[in-house]
Amino acid sequence: MPTEIKLLKGLKNILENEISSNFSDKSIKYGLEKALAVALKQFPLWNGFWTQKVLDLIKDYSKRTYEERAQAVVRIKDIIERAIEFYTDENFWEKSVQFAKGVGPHRAKLLNRLEIHTIYDLITYYPRDYDDRSKLKKISEIKPGERVTIKVKIIDYEETKTLYKKIPIIKAKISDNTGWAYAVWYGQKYIKQVLPPGTELLISGEAKRLLKHIEFENPEYETLDEGEDKEFLNVGRIVPIYSLTSGLTQKVLRKIIYDALTDYSIFLEDPLPKYLREKYNLMDKPVSVWEKHFPTSFLTMASASKRITFEELFFLQLNLAKKRREIEELSAPVFNIQSELVEKFLGSLPFKLTKAQEKVWEEIKKDLSSGRPMHRLLQGDVGSGKTVIAALATILAYDNGYQTAFMVPTEILAEQHYNRLKNIFEPLGIKIALLTSSTPKKEKTYIYLDLAEGKLPVVIGTHALIQEEVTFKKLGLVIIDEQHRFGVIQRAKLWKKGEAPHLLVMTATPIPRSLALVLYGELDISIIDELPPGRKPVITYLFSKKERRKVYSFVEKEIEKGKQAFVVCPLIEESEKLEAESAKKLYEELKKFFPRFNIGLIHGLVPREERTRIMEEFQKGEIQILVATTVIEVGVDIPNASIMVIENADRFGLAQLHQLRGRVGRGSEQSYCFLIADLKGENAKERLKVMVETNDGFVIANKDLEIRGPGEFFGTKQHGTLDVLFVDLTKDMKLFEIARNEAFEVIKNQNERIEEYEKVLLNKWLNKYLRGELKEIVL
Template sequence: MSAQTGRPEVLWPLFGTLEALDGIGPKSAEALANAQIEKPRDLLFTLPNSGVDRSRRASILEVQAPAVCTVEVTVGAHNAPSQRGRPYRVMVEDAQTTFQLVFFRSHGDYLRKQLPTGQRRVVSGKVEMFDSIAQMVHPDHILTPDEAEQIPPYEPVYPLTGSLTQKAMFRATRDLLAMVPELPEWIDPALHQKEGWPAWNEALHQAHRPMSSAQVAPTSPARHRLAYDEVLAHQLTLALARAQLRRSRGRVTRGDGTRQRKVLAALEFSPTGAQTRAVAEIAEDMAQPHRMNRLLQGDVGSGKTFVALMALLAAVEAGGQGVMMAPTEILARQHLDGLRPLADQAGVVLDLLTGRDKGAARRSKLEALAAGNIQILVGTHAVFQKDVVFRDLRLAIIDEQHRFGVAQRMELGAKGEAVDVLVMTATPIPRSLALAQYGDMDVSVLDEKPPGRTPVTTALVATAKMDQVIERLRAAVAEGRQCYWVCPLVEESEVSDMTAAEERYKRLRAALGEGVVGLVHGQMPPADKDAAMARFVSGDTKVLVATTVIEVGVNVPNASIMVIERAESFGLAQLHQLRGRVGRGAAQSTCLLLYQAPLSENGRQRLEIMRETEDGFRISEEDLAMRGAGDVIGTAQSGLPRFRIADLERQAALMAVAQTDARKLLHDDPTLESDRGRAARVLLWLMEQDKAIRLISVG
């Protein structure tokens, strides 16, 4: 070990400079750096994305043109062009036929030296037919029979960047493979044997020097193994963070069930099995002497508010307080409205703190909170302020976590002694992404709908029928129903989202009458936005024209129609969230997906899935398969790892195996001191999991 870095000495060559590799000069190194390939280790994990069969043939007649062929030839006559711009041709003969090598903008002297008439050469390149004559234009390789061993039977093709060539990549990786160290095995022996994976060193050789197209596929044992190494390092980091949290002292919070029973007695229906299970999982976590760090994942309308209340009541029953955080004031007020009737049944004091609270009113709330007279606080970011002090905060619930940073989660935890944390999200996330993003947390899933939610009928309507849609709307409004009309996200070059929403608002107001239609978009001052929402919630306005600001959480049971304009431009998850705003009351609800014809194949598929199912988890899996991980969560704020080899869409199962494996390894060997534990440490250094390395050295 070097005292300076702590990195195992065996890995040092992989963290040197790229220019030490054959074929890489300053320009190539710069081109690689632009593609985030900065050291030999990064190049090692940049695998070929395809390959070319260059196995030796007796004649070009053995391949079906156009195709790549490698063949030994006798060089014949040179035909230099008589005019500028005409190609230079060299006649050659293989074992069965003659054909031409063709060169553009070429120097005759150089070609005569490369291809002396009467000599034998091995050429490899693409054979094509031109006017019934077989040609190979600019062969990729021209070598003497003695040098021909240099042409691999199956040549890897790398993703290139800048001025790099395939030949430079081949030379650099050849040099790199020669210095790859033998490393101890970090994969669980039983898993290794079951999967039939090669050792790490061997896997890299197979991946960089494939012998066939099957070995370039992500399913090949070598690539599968290398993908698993990446995923395992990531899950080990999350498992170490989880283990550290579990070691940090928590408080036992165990309710006696008195207040919870009052709420259950007041409910008009029984909780679903999923709700009952989640409440039990959370209660068990809170009763442990370590801190809870749990994710409650529920589809639109799966009843997360009820589960959250039961958890908050457990904190109150144990003599403590709870806080529930929402990203916006609208959502915070909504949580307050949802919790208050039930909290009243339980005899619990509930209050709201937002940025609007000022002066004496704010002071009196803060005093009541510090004295313990407010038992459950619902709030926005205002809760993070220094002067907000609790008497005994036991549980913090954070809604729509991705809108809060991890640092804020920690700040909230610091407002009490070893506060338990429950994060809620209404965005169904495919399992592989949930494991990648929230792998350090324990997860409860609400996958059933409570009774009383009416199914939503979804229909596809072409934009050309807009007038008929507005007529249907007029009839619905006359019956007292309410409607959301969501405007598309617009590309900046045309008009802004705001302009699109304002245009639609004007047209609907002209058709349906003054006072019937409201407008809300992202550029409005928050107070105006809240006022427009409030008018819609109270039923003063019947139609709300909006951009996607209403995507998360707004609850208006009387709204039973959702019109989404240019639905094909939205992601599946977003369409699902928007549709979830209706179907919350007793009225039969409808979602109209207005699309601009003609639809692309992908657009049609997406809208068909929306018509077929209301299951958010199925929709999220389809979305992942169609769009890829970065788009589904929005890579910028996703906290998703950037893998070089593993593919979250197609190798979802690896993530689950890795999580189980990582947690078991740390359970059996918490300090990673066993042989396999020490090998796992090398893996963490190799994969640059600095956070994990710090946790081990601290732990």
């Protein structure tokens, strides 16, 4: 943008000349206001709103006082210098937060803890709540226990110390025209210098009764001696409340964000096309960001939230719409769906497919024979029979001469799928192999060779499948189980190992429709909403920690009847080592409690061979109780195991508890799940009661989403996508559907209503939202 930069540098020279001429308004012909107005016409408004800010600041310049002119010119010069940076630096918004006003290296480290790394992170670090301090009260109107804001004058001070630690207590007598009260600060001797007697100020805090008088402890305050038009950040307004970290205070963070908004928000481009803003009455982006942080009213704050939510949803859906269009334009292997091998397999099953399974299989067959790549999400509750559907698709691929890659997130699940599918495929003459990081090197070499030469039709594995060494001769079907455990890039890496192969994504974690559309909007969705006949619902009980002995007494009686039990140890986030130690401790405890029973232990650090042996012994009934971590969350199928005990159940999400409970109830016997939890926590009992009341995974999933939000729905943060979401999908569903429809409409109709500059902005901000992981859309 050489023209814009040249103009900006020229404007900077004009402003410097005006400063040199002592703000005479004679440094340029026709005056400074006219010169700036003419020059700024060269900059389109969509480049940011800084041009309008400059025009506002320079208005009526010739009529102003010397001080007003000086103030305006210095501020405009700052804006022009930042505009030069805006036009020359492609990474303007990625600049380190360290360089924001009032930050520096030390505070930057504190902000980094809050995931604030850049200037853009800072201005979009939105409040978690608000405190309405806009309504002033008189001292005479205050009731103890109220949070109030009052306008007072400091009368005088008393200074004492606490009895034991001798911490200074600064006690200010404050007054308005209706009465007097006290403001008390602990350990803040400087208050007397900052707020000398006679200072007028606004104070906010909780009013407490002290004998006959009202007292405020460590209240927030702002002085009035700088003029009534001062911008208050902490009192006298609707005040933002942010999530903090040790070393940062609300007051400091508010000032940092306020200064950053002042310096940078005018350079925010609006990536939403104008017709959408007008159609849905959406605020301009800079206004919405300001109003989200420092709202003028709760009404404007709600409008700002609507705008921010719409934008985030729109761009997420725009990416999915673009991906869907790209998929629809590809050619894929056309499968002949008339298969004797499929019929042979169906005939060998000891049961009939449920109606829901039949419906889903018909949908998949239609995809596989369409000539376009299947991109389908298969959802189903625990034990609904998704594996049978995956087996059918794999057999059909084999019968059409294509290979299948089946990727799962954990070695235990890979081994479980491998053992089950091996029993299905070998009688049909279909060769299958298991590939994980634990697969011996020599065996891996043979698998790589057989896949490349097309001699191996089916491979099941973990992330090992996406390594560069893995190549396929004719990959026609990719199946990914427990998709939420994989990132977008991992899924794409496996898919790209074939030439537009068919893709079947499966999840045993039921996902609410709203979240499924956000995460997998480019996929068609199939749901198995029916369990096989004869399954008895698992009976679930909730017990406090004090009642553990009752639970284990029941377990003992059931094992004496020949049953088996899982005991899942407390969840320890982000530490497989600590989780393993926790499981070992519980294992030792239960060995003492059940000396007559054989108890096994399994966790993520147990070597593969030992893990396989333990699972085989449990499967054969040689182990009666299996102590485990969440490695057994999915895929483990032991029909004789009829008891699930989950320790510290309050540490798990509902969806994860439902998965764990799904490890039992797979036979014809009545099964039980015991949740042992700390029920003192906020809403813990209410939340866990959902597990007692229903076995419906979709009901549980909706509740889990409502309670924990999308980012933590799966028990772990998503790779990218949901970290940026400011959205509450349980409340914003209508807005989501509008944003989704508009995004798909943009792609479908080739953007007839979108100006060329708006297409540039759409591409630029789409990549920003997706953190640069995905290539730009072709508009």
